[in-house]
Amino acid sequence: MSMDRRKFITKTALSSLATLIGVEIVFGKNMLRDYQPLALQGPDPFKLFKKDSEMIVLNDKPWNIEAKAHLLDDKITPNKYMFVRNNGLIPEEIDVKNWTLVIDGESVVRQKKYTLSDLKSKFKQHTYQLTLECGGNGRSEFNPPAKGNQWTIGAISCATWTGVRLRDVLEDAGIKNSAVYIGYHSADTHLSRDPKKEPISRGAPMIKALQDETLLAFKMNGKDIPLAHGYPLRLVAGGWPASVSGKWIERISIRNKVHDGAKMTGTAYRVPCNSVAPGTKVGDKEMCIIESMPVKSLITFPKSGAVIHKKDTLKIRGHAWAGELEVSNMETSIDFGATWQKCLLEKPVNRLAWQHFSTSIHFPKKGYYEIWARATDSNNEAQPMVLPGWNPKGYLNNACHRIAIKVT
Ligand SMILES: Nc1nc2c(c(=O)[nH]1)N[C@H]1C(S)=C(S)[C@@H](COP(=O)(O)O)O[C@H]1N2
Numbered sequence: 001m002s003m004d005r006r007k008f009i010t011k012t013a014l015s016s017l018a019t020l021i022g023v024e025i026v027f028g029k030n031m032l033r034d035y036q037p038l039a040l041q042g043p044d045p046f047k048l049f050k051k052d053s054e055m056i057v058l059n060d061k062p063w064n065i066e067a068k069a070h071l072l073d074d075k076i077t078p079n080k081y082m083f084v085r086n087n088g089l090i091p092e093e094i095d096v097k098n099w100t101l102v103i104d105g106e107s108v109v110r111q112k113k114y115t116l117s118d119l120k121s122k123f124k125q126h127t128y129q130l131t132l133e134c135g136g137n138g139r140s141e142f143n144p145p146a147k148g149n150q151w152t153i154g155a156i157s158c159a160t161w162t163g164v165r166l167r168d169v170l171e172d173a174g175i176k177n178s179a180v181y182i183g184y185h186s187a188d189t190h191l192s193r194d195p196k197k198e199p200i201s202r203g204a205p206m207i208k209a210l211q212d213e214t215l216l217a218f219k220m221n222g223k224d225i226p227l228a229h230g231y232p233l234r235l236v237a238g239g240w241p242a243s244v245s246g247k248w249i250e251r252i253s254i255r256n257k258v259h260d261g262a263k264m265t266g267t268a269y270r271v272p273c274n275s276v277a278p279g280t281k282v283g284d285k286e287m288c289i290i291e292s293m294p295v296k297s298l299i300t301f302p303k304s305g306a307v308i309h310k311k312d313t314l315k316i317r318g319h320a321w322a323g324e325l326e327v328s329n330m331e332t333s334i335d336f337g338a339t340w341q342k343c344l345l346e347k348p349v350n351r352l353a354w355q356h357f358s359t360s361i362h363f364p365k366k367g368y369y370e371i372w373a374r375a376t377d378s379n380n381e382a383q384p385m386v387l388p389g390w391n392p393k394g395y396l397n398n399a400c401h402r403i404a405i406k407v408t
Pocket residue numbers: 082083084085086087088132133134135157186187188199200228229230241242243244245246247248
């Protein structure tokens with residue numbers, strides 16, 4: 001085989017790499033053009049965030065990492081399988097002893113500041129399993145495509161969160177009658193590193209802020225929250241787009257209007273108030289803020305592509321969730337949606353936790369099948385079999401999950 005010189009690095013590229021590294025790359029002329037010297041490679045995200053090596057990195061600036069369906073098989077999602085969604089740069093040095101939470105805003109009675117130990121000692125602690133799904137989960141399927149992280153199905157988790165109720169803290173500071181919304185402010189850094197810019201500052205209406213399950217959490221699955229997930233203090237508002245659940249929280253404002261922080265306005269985390277044809281240009285005024293997430297489910301066992309023997313029945317399992325609502329029915333189909341079979345569906349451990357389902361499937365003969373899963377919520381709203389309403393930013397894709405099975 002002849003060597004093709006064009007695939008080797010050019011002299012100019014080599015000298016700029018040497019400048020970056022600070023010394024000459026001695027045998028640099030032997031480097032292939034696409035080769036990235038180890039000295040210039042970033043940290044290994046799997047080690048950095050203690051993620052399983054099967055997780056998928058969608059972006060490294062900022063870090064965005066998703067799971068695959070079969071990795072989400074646990075009833076309570078462990079850190080290693082929990083998706084990471086960052087809009088900016090993770091705070092680097094966290095001084096837990098001096099970490100404070102300020103409650104302020106137009107509608108606070110007394111502006112107040114709490115240390116972490118104030119929060120832990122002054123208020124009662126609560127633990128809930130809470131479903132957090134990114135509003136953009138499933139975006140990769142939209143056509144015309146939407147910009148942003150091309151999440152497939154893996155931007156969903158249900159971990160155990162421990163903390164104090166946001167309500168108790170807000171009431172301690174005092175809530176004026178004029179209160180409409182809360183807005184969070186966090187310690188992460190904007191990608192531009194401009195300290196005046198926030199990567200994200202979202203919030204929720206008072207009714208969500210005051211729910212029993214809305215927590216200011218300092219523990220995830222019984223341990224300190226991992227840094228990537230909001231250590232040392234995180235807002236957790238299950239069932240709503242996970243962007244409401246601010247990480248690294250330093251300040252919460254009680255607003256007398258809909259919060260207008262970064263990614264609250266324009267088209268961010270909004271969908272057309274009325275459905276539109278794919279590709280339609282929608283003005284900002286016709287876009288509405290996403291609140292409760294739609295009904296959805298995932299088959300987490302077996303892995304898509306499984307091969308089974310004709311004589312065996314296949315036991316499948318997974319989880320289903322429905323934003324603020326409960327899932328009331330769970331079904332599967334092996335004939336591309338022509339007929340459906342009811343699954344066993346567990347009650348949620350608490351409100352806003354995902355629910356587990358299972359069923360045994362018998363296949364009539366050898367061949368290729370797909371198992372489709374469909375959840376229905378307590379308002380009798382079922383998952384669509386194909387892509388739901390197109391929207392410019394590719395949010396809220398709750399189409400039925402499916403896996404391939406070969407029966408031999
Ligand atoms: N401070 C801060 N909070 C944040 C974000 C962020 O970039 N910065 N991303 C939000 C978004 S869009 C999502 S989907 C969830 C992701 O939570 P996770 O990374 O713990 O899975 O965090 C939310 N909270």
